[in-house]
Amino acid sequence: MSKTLLIKNARVVVTMDEQRREIDNGAIYVRGNVIEQVGPTAELPQSADEVIEATGHVVVPGLVNTHHHMYQSLTRVIPTAQNGELFNWLTNLYPIWANLDAEMVHASTLTAMSELILSGCTTSSDHLYIYPNDCRLDDSIEAAAKIGMRFHAARGSMSVGQSKGGLPPDCVVEDEKAILRDTQRLIETYHDTERHAMQRIVVAPCSPFSVSRDLMKEAAALARSHGVSLHTHLAENVNDIAYSREKFKMTPAEYAEDCGWVGHDVWHAHCVQLDDDGIYMFARTGTGVAHCPCSNMRLASGIAPIRKMVDAGVPVGLGVDGSASNDGAHMLGEVRQAMLLQRVGFGPDAMTARHALELATLGGAKVLNRDDIGALKPGMSADIVMFKLDQVGFAGALHDPVAALVFCTPANVSYSIINGKVVVKDGILQTIDLPLVIERHNQLATKLALAST
Numbered sequence: 001m002s003k004t005l006l007i008k009n010a011r012v013v014v015t016m017d018e019q020r021r022e023i024d025n026g027a028i029y030v031r032g033n034v035i036e037q038v039g040p041t042a043e044l045p046q047s048a049d050e051v052i053e054a055t056g057h058v059v060v061p062g063l064v065n066t067h068h069h070m071y072q073s074l075t076r077v078i079p080t081a082q083n084g085e086l087f088n089w090l091t092n093l094y095p096i097w098a099n100l101d102a103e104m105v106h107a108s109t110l111t112a113m114s115e116l117i118l119s120g121c122t123t124s125s126d127h128l129y130i131y132p133n134d135c136r137l138d139d140s141i142e143a144a145a146k147i148g149m150r151f152h153a154a155r156g157s158m159s160v161g162q163s164k165g166g167l168p169p170d171c172v173v174e175d176e177k178a179i180l181r182d183t184q185r186l187i188e189t190y191h192d193t194e195r196h197a198m199q200r201i202v203v204a205p206c207s208p209f210s211v212s213r214d215l216m217k218e219a220a221a222l223a224r225s226h227g228v229s230l231h232t233h234l235a236e237n238v239n240d241i242a243y244s245r246e247k248f249k250m251t252p253a254e255y256a257e258d259c260g261w262v263g264h265d266v267w268h269a270h271c272v273q274l275d276d277d278g279i280y281m282f283a284r285t286g287t288g289v290a291h292c293p294c295s296n297m298r299l300a301s302g303i304a305p306i307r308k309m310v311d312a313g314v315p316v317g318l319g320v321d322g323s324a325s326n327d328g329a330h331m332l333g334e335v336r337q338a339m340l341l342q343r344v345g346f347g348p349d350a351m352t353a354r355h356a357l358e359l360a361t362l363g364g365a366k367v368l369n370r371d372d373i374g375a376l377k378p379g380m381s382a383d384i385v386m387f388k389l390d391q392v393g394f395a396g397a398l399h400d401p402v403a404a405l406v407f408c409t410p411a412n413v414s415y416s417i418i419n420g421k422v423v424v425k426d427g428i429l430q431t432i433d434l435p436l437v438i439e440r441h442n443q444l445a446t447k448l449a450l451a452s453t
Contacts, residue, residue, distance in 0.1 A: 002032030005382070005420060006048035007059060008041045011389060014060040014402055016361050016375040020354075022402060026059065030382040033196055033420035038376050050422070052415060056390055058401045060357065061376050062122025062150075062383030062418065063331045064364025067231075067269040067290035067319025070112035070126045070140065071097070071105055074445040076327040086237050086299050090167060093324060098172050099451035102134045104444045109143035111441045112329055114434055116320070118427075119410065121331035122150055122383040122418045123364070123373055125290075125319075127231060127269070129156025129206040130172050137186055141199065148423045148431045150197075150383065152368055153190070154204035154231050155183045157219075159211045165247070167209045176215045179205075180222060187226045195372050196381045198419055200228065207233040208255055209243050216259035223265070229369050230261060231290075234268035237301040241273050253278030262287045267367045269319060270295075271309075272302040279305070283313040288367035291359070293337040294328070295321035303345035306338070306359075317364030318356075332387075333410035335360045353406035382420040385413045 006029050013026030015038060027044040029037040037044050072093075075081075081092040105128065116124055128137055137155050144151035157179040160166030166173070183203055191201040203223035205211040216232075223230045235241060235252040244252045253274060256262055262281060267288030274282070274289075282289065291306050309316055318338055320329040339356035365374030372381045389401055393409035405411070416424035423431055 003050070003420070004048040005030040005050045005052070005417070006045060007052045007054050007384065007386070008044070010054035010057050010059040010386070012058055012401055013038065013376060014058065014357070015377055016061050016358060017377040028059065028376060028384060030417070030420050033382050035376060035378055035380045035382050037378060052386075054386055057386040057388055057414065058405055059376070059384060059386050060120070060405070061361045061374055062385050062416070063120045063335070063360045064317060064368065064374060065116055065121045065124040065320055065331055066267065066288075066317035066364050066367045067292055067321055068112065068124055068126045068329070069128070069322030069324070070109045071100060071128060071130070072322030072324035073108045073112045073115075073329070074104055074441070074448050075324045078324065078449070081324065084299075085239065086301060087167060087239050089299055089325065094168050094172055096448060096452045097130050098132050098169070099448055100130065100132050100135050102136065102139045104448060105135050105139040106143050107437065107441050107444050109140045110147055110432060110437045112323060113144065113147045113149045114429055114432065114437065115329040116331055117147070117149060117416055117418075117423060117429065118412045119330040119332050120385045120387070120413050120416070122385065122416060123152070123368070124149060125152040125154055125202065125231065125368065127154040127156045127204050127206075129158055129204065131174060132172055141190055144199070146432065147429075148418055148421060150373070150381070150418060152200045152202050152229070153186070154202035155186050156204045156206050157183075157211060157215070158206045159215050160209075173210070176212065176218070179215065180218060183219070183222060187228055191226065191228055193227065196419065202229045202231050204231040208248070208252065209240070213248075213259060216261060220260040230266045232261065232268060234271055235273045235278065236270040237299070238273060251275060251278060253281055256287075257281060265369055267315070267317070269321070270301065270304065272296050272304040274305070274309075279309055279312050279314060282309070286315060288315040288317065290317055290319040290367060291338060292319045292321035292334075293341040294334060295325040297337070297341065298325050298327070303341055305346075306342055307346050307350045315363065315366045316359055317367035318360045330410050331360065332405065336406050336410055339406055353403040356406055357402070382417055384417040386415040387411050388414040
């Protein structure tokens with residue numbers, strides 16, 4: 001028999017179901033890794049193999065992070081990259097990243113996932129696009145399995161170096177045939193098509209300014225032949241637009257369409273400078289967007305027109321982006337920032353707290369092309385997070401605890417259940433020794449910084 005889990009007496013359960021129910025004194029009953037019942041505590045079973053008392057907690061679906069570069073948590077606040085826009089920032093960091101190794105990728109993935117999980121995230125994509133030395137995407141995948149996070153591992157790539165008119169130095173680009181071979185290997189080895197899958201592979205050439213048109217097209221064909229999703233960066237800032245117009249004589253959205261990079265199986269990071277025609281194209285084709293407000297602010301890329309995208313019907317999720325351009329990875333904090341930034345750009349009613357939370361749950365699930373996460377209802381994956389309301393940051397806000405999650409100081413979880421397993425209990429990660437992970441991470445970050453001096 002599958003193990004059962006009961007979460008009961010929650011102050012409120014935010015379901016994100018079709019009616020967007022918020023259940024006072026709510027409960028959730030889980031069997032194995034799947035939610036079986038959701039409702040008022042009095043109406044659900046009163047016992048289970050494991051019972052979590054949720055009095056004084058807001059319970060929400062696990063948050064979904066749709067864009068990250070986890071290795072970048074090794075290179076936060078690098079002095080030469082603190083005050084530049086995207087292209088300047090990248091050119092200062094590429095030489096440092098050229099010294100990455102396999103242990104660094106594994107350790108930084110554990111650190112980044114720890115930060116995400118503690119902030120309410122249960123599913124994350126990660127876009128690893130640089131493979132110097134002995135680095136492999138397998139190193140990230142092994143770390144995800146160890147910590148217990150639901151993971152969409154994006155096999156990124158760069159193939160057009162500076163000598164061919166690209167942005168990255170030649171020492172960090174790869175041969176295109178080798179990229180496609182390794183991507184196919186990863187799909188065949190790790191991609192799980194089943195419902196409630198913990199591990200999926202994504203085909204993800206880095207950007208229009210670091211790979212060729214041929215690779216974009218061949219990557220799309222490879223992904224679709226295996227039924228996996230596609231991901232890249234697009235229209236991040238004005239320089240990105242200028243590059244596309246000069247190099248391809250097209251807008252980024254037109255170039256994406258020309259390469260076959262639109263559809264419900266595609267999502268693009270940022271899209272800060274996506275024009276109206278691009279928005280309507282994405283809406284028409286079901287192409288998704290990963291909105292990364294903190295990174296967009298940090299690099300002064302602009303304010304993505306998320307309200308306009310959502311109103312047009314574009315699928316939108318949230319992403320923390322890499323920790324060298326955020327420089328944090330607090331998923332609930334990203335929800336708050338998304339709400340506030342839309343208000344700065346488009347007025348106080350441009351985004352509500354509940355809408356921002358929806359982008360981080362249902363929105364992210366749709367962008368990742370999943371229908372088994374993002375809501376708390378029967379048949380969904382048991383990805384559940386709990387936030388305790390008795391902390392000082394929520395004092396005076398208990399009349400609307402759901403909005404308080406987003407408006408008030410971003411909190412960490414007290415519990416996180418991923419795929420039916422308790423990964424965080426009483427605020428402590430159960431699957432790894434976090435102090436040891438942080439200690440090793442900092443040693444490797446120092447080694448990486450020194451290697452390029």
